[in-house]
Amino acid sequence: MGMTMTQKILAHAAGLDQVTAGQLIEAKLDLVLGNDITTPVAIDVMDGFKKQQVFDKDKIALVMDHFIPNKDIKSAEHCKQVREFSQKYDITNYFDVGQMGIEHALLPEKGLVVAGDVVIGADSHTCTYGALGAFSTGVGSTDMAAGMATGKAWFKVPSAIKVVLTGKKNKWISGKDVILHLIGEIGVDGALYKSLEFTGDGVADLSMDDRLTISNMAIEAGGKNGIFPVDEKTIAYMKEHSTKSWTVYEADPDAEYERTVTIDLSSLKSTVSFPHLPENTHTIDDCGDIRIDQSVIGSCTNGRIQDLREAAAVLKGRKVAKNIRCIIIPATQAIYLQALKEGLIETFIEAGAVVSTPTCGPCLGGYMGILAEGERCISTTNRNFVGRMGHVKSEVYLASPAVAAASAVTGKISSPAELGL
Amino acid sequence: MQAQGTVFKYGDNVDTDVIIPARYLNSSDPAELATHCMEDIDKEFVHKFQKGDIIVANKNFGCGSSREHAPLAIKAAGASCVIAETFARIFYRNAINIGLPIIECPEAAKAIENSDKVKVDFDSGKIYDLTKNTEYQGQPFPPFMQKIIAAGGLVNYINEQ
Numbered sequence: 001m002g003m004t005m006t007q008k009i010l011a012h013a014a015g016l017d018q019v020t021a022g023q024l025i026e027a028k029l030d031l032v033l034g035n036d037i038t039t040p041v042a043i044d045v046m047d048g049f050k051k052q053q054v055f056d057k058d059k060i061a062l063v064m065d066h067f068i069p070n071k072d073i074k075s076a077e078h079c080k081q082v083r084e085f086s087q088k089y090d091i092t093n094y095f096d097v098g099q100m101g102i103e104h105a106l107l108p109e110k111g112l113v114v115a116g117d118v119v120i121g122a123d124s125h126t127c128t129y130g131a132l133g134a135f136s137t138g139v140g141s142t143d144m145a146a147g148m149a150t151g152k153a154w155f156k157v158p159s160a161i162k163v164v165l166t167g168k169k170n171k172w173i174s175g176k177d178v179i180l181h182l183i184g185e186i187g188v189d190g191a192l193y194k195s196l197e198f199t200g201d202g203v204a205d206l207s208m209d210d211r212l213t214i215s216n217m218a219i220e221a222g223g224k225n226g227i228f229p230v231d232e233k234t235i236a237y238m239k240e241h242s243t244k245s246w247t248v249y250e251a252d253p254d255a256e257y258e259r260t261v262t263i264d265l266s267s268l269k270s271t272v273s274f275p276h277l278p279e280n281t282h283t284i285d286d287c288g289d290i291r292i293d294q295s296v297i298g299s300c301t302n303g304r305i306q307d308l309r310e311a312a313a314v315l316k317g318r319k320v321a322k323n324i325r326c327i328i329i330p331a332t333q334a335i336y337l338q339a340l341k342e343g344l345i346e347t348f349i350e351a352g353a354v355v356s357t358p359t360c361g362p363c364l365g366g367y368m369g370i371l372a373e374g375e376r377c378i379s380t381t382n383r384n385f386v387g388r389m390g391h392v393k394s395e396v397y398l399a400s401p402a403v404a405a406a407s408a409v410t411g412k413i414s415s416p417a418e419l420g421l
Numbered sequence: 422m423q424a425q426g427t428v429f430k431y432g433d434n435v436d437t438d439v440i441i442p443a444r445y446l447n448s449s450d451p452a453e454l455a456t457h458c459m460e461d462i463d464k465e466f467v468h469k470f471q472k473g474d475i476i477v478a479n480k481n482f483g484c485g486s487s488r489e490h491a492p493l494a495i496k497a498a499g500a501s502c503v504i505a506e507t508f509a510r511i512f513y514r515n516a517i518n519i520g521l522p523i524i525e526c527p528e529a530a531k532a533i534e535n536s537d538k539v540k541v542d543f544d545s546g547k548i549y550d551l552t553k554n555t556e557y558q559g560q561p562f563p564p565f566m567q568k569i570i571a572a573g574g575l576v577n578y579i580n581e582q
Contacts, residue, residue, distance in 0.1 A: 024565045041449045048576045067447060074447035102429050122488040125513055140489035140515035142575050150579065154565070188434055189481040222481060224510055277434060364443040364486070383485060385438040385460040390457050 002252030004160040005227055008062040008137040009249050013118040013405040018348035021159035021256075029059070030134075032114060033121030033145040035062040035103055035360075040078045041141035041368050043085050043121060046149060048061035053089075054089045055151030058129045061093040061112055062086055063103040066360040068096075071367040089319045101332025104216060104300035109332055111242025115230045117247055120147050125300050125382065127218045130196075130227035131211035133234055133248065137225050139322045156293055159184070160195040162257040165202030167266035174310065175210030176400040177378065179217040179262065180271040184281030185261060192222035194258065197251060199229060202265045209306035216301045218383050270415050272378075273398035276386045284403065284415040295408035296389075297401050298329025298356070299363045302380035307337050307401040312344040314405035314416050315351040321411035327369045332357065349371040353408065365389045371396075378407045422543040424501035424522060425551075426474035428464065429459075429534035435478050436485040437512065441494045449490065451497035458494040472499035477539070478535045479505065483512025489519065496521040502547060505557070506530040517566055518575040524548065526559035554572050 003011065003019065011019040013027035034042055041060055046052070054060055062082055070076035079096070086094035093112060100106065104125050107113050115133030119126060122144035129136035139153070147153050163182060183190070196218045198211075206214070211228050218226025228234070230248045240248055270284040297303075297311050308330060319325040328348050330336035336358065339345050348355050362369030363381040371377055371390030376397065379389070384396035397413060406414040406421075439462040441454055448454060459466035476495065476581070481507035483491060492515045495503065506527040516523045522543060529548045533539060537552040546561040562570060572578040 004528070024563065035447050036488065038489070041493075044449065047574060048580075050580045073445055076567070078447065122487055122489075124485065126487075138511050139488040140487055140511060140518060142489060142518035143514060146518075146575055146579055188484060188510070189507065190482065211521060219511075222484065222509060293578075330558075364446075366443055383436075383438065385436045385485060387442055388438050390468045 001255065002254035004255045005229065005249050005251040006103060006135055006160060006225055007157055008198065009116060009118060010155060010157055019157045019168055019175045019273060023157045023159055025157060025206050026152050029116050029120060029147050029151050029153055030117040031059050031061060031119040032144060033103060033107065033119065033123065034144050035066055035123055035129060036068055036079050036082060037066045038122035038144060039082045039182060042145040042148065043081060045142050045145035051149065054148050057090050059093050059151065060093045060148055061107060062091055063095045064100050065102050065358065067366050068356065068359060068366065081197045091400045100331065102300045102303055102360055102364050105304055105331035105335065108212065109241060109334055111244060114238050114242050114244045114246035115234060116247030118264050120153050122142065124219045125216050125295045127223065128212055128216040128300060128399065130215035130218065131208065133152065133228060133230035135225055135227065158193060158195045159258050161191055162260040163196055163198045164200040164262040165198060165263065165265055166200050167202055169268065170264045172270060172402045173268050174402065175206060175213035176398045177271045178265065179214040180273050180278065180281050180398060181263065181268055183217065183221045183278045186221055188220060188277050188279045189222040191218065194223060195227040196221065196223045198227065199221050203228060204231065205265060205304055208233055209241050209304045212304065213301055217406045244364055249366060270400060270401065272401050274282055274411060275384050275395040275397065276382060278398060279280055287413045289412060290413040291376065292324065292325065292326045292378050292407055292413060293375040294369060294371065296327050296362050296369055296377060296379040296381060298331060299381040300361065301382045302332065302401050303329055303331030303335065305338050307380065308335065308344050309399045310338045311405040312347045312401055314352065314419065314421060315409065316347050318351055318409045318419065320352035320408045324411050326408040327356060327362065328353050329356045329359060329361065331358055341394050342415065353407060358369045362389055368415060372392065378404050378413055380404050423540060424475060426501050426539065428475050428477050428535060428537045428539050429470060429531065430535055431462065431478040433479040434481045434484050435462065437483060437488050437491040438485055438493040440483065441488065446488060446490055449495045454490050454494035455497035458498045469496055473501045474499065474547040475539050476503045476577055477501055477530055479530055480507045482508050484509035487511045489515045490523045492516045493518055501554040515571055524559040526557050529557035531557060
């Protein structure tokens, strides 16, 4: 029986010729990731291991990104604990203030993940690297600790949903609209325990930044991973960013899928997820008059250079509406610098937005843009759960960078078309 | 191994942000996390939940973040078991890895109501609603996970290897 792309990667990592959905396997890991929230718990867990060791100091990435630069004393203690751990084990890929970026933007940019890799990360959005043709999935801190110590993890081989993308996107439509539309179609548990395997001629129309955004939110449909085939764009990206060797896996023609979902990219409109679940999607035409208090453009989902370019194209020569806070967060130092060179940062500041150092910050209600009772935010982030960005009676609407930027200008949820763009 | 307690019942898609809001993730101390457990969905939880009590919810319990702080908070709050129609996969892994007993049973999760007295037998996977005098068959763990649970979590399992 044929295997899906995900199953082929897992079979190879487990040293097996064939795996089937539901099979429990132990796979070798190419990278283990943690951040400033999850790594301290993993370090405490590692203290319980008989053998005090890391399996490979080059294959662990520790990224301080959620609450840094340290937002309070407790966060500072956490970062200190990870910093000392990294020094003790001489961890090669430890990223602190000055070198860090939001982990899922940083790792591909640094070339630490390539096609065919198996990656676990103690962060749910670790599924992002599926965009590069890798198997990557989120785990908890105990799994991370076990991965750091042994270089292995157990997995249940997932079944898959095939997502066939066709056609070409219209202007202002991005990867964010594709994934929000899909989550709206299949629901927040539509891919529970499963792979989302993207395919079809529409893949060629998606930039790497689009694909990273789509794979990033596979978890928002409950997915174990979200993976793209490797094409010329993937190879060009890996050549630009990485010195690692990669392996291209393709799904067998007779691979089994639990269901197939087809999305015609040309039919997509700007899509907005209403509170309090990502599946509550509306097209921009059906949003009605929703006033906002804040617009956030950033995160591991949408803090890449393409996202900032789209936001700048909307904000150029315009002003953020009175009483609206527009917070823009480049996801990495390199993206920040690129945006600076391209004049995007100047555009943002002239428009009346603020630009922050890379941080997850407001996405998870950490800091740098917390909402008060009754406030509404349009955000390019990934979750709109109750209390996600602040007060339990605040609201988050998820959208693309173009829509978040246009909304900042009008003060209500808006498309760039409303600005004549 | 058995669990018995009073049920605290919730609906679909109970996410990790309501189980333990991120504003408290500057701590990783289970006892401190437990004082904020379920705060954004049920302010009374921390006052009423007793050691041994049981959380029952509908589908996709624990969706969202990978934060192990979520099952840690529930365990430290004293929960003896979580029963749900389905669990989000990272929460499921985390619960097994830290030794928080969980069991999937759509029929039980739908029928059991708030404040019911419930008993769970983990060896057989049987769930008994003592208030309604009903019985359900939950999904038993596959043998591999039973080994991890029998070892007392992933840390002990690895130490034994």
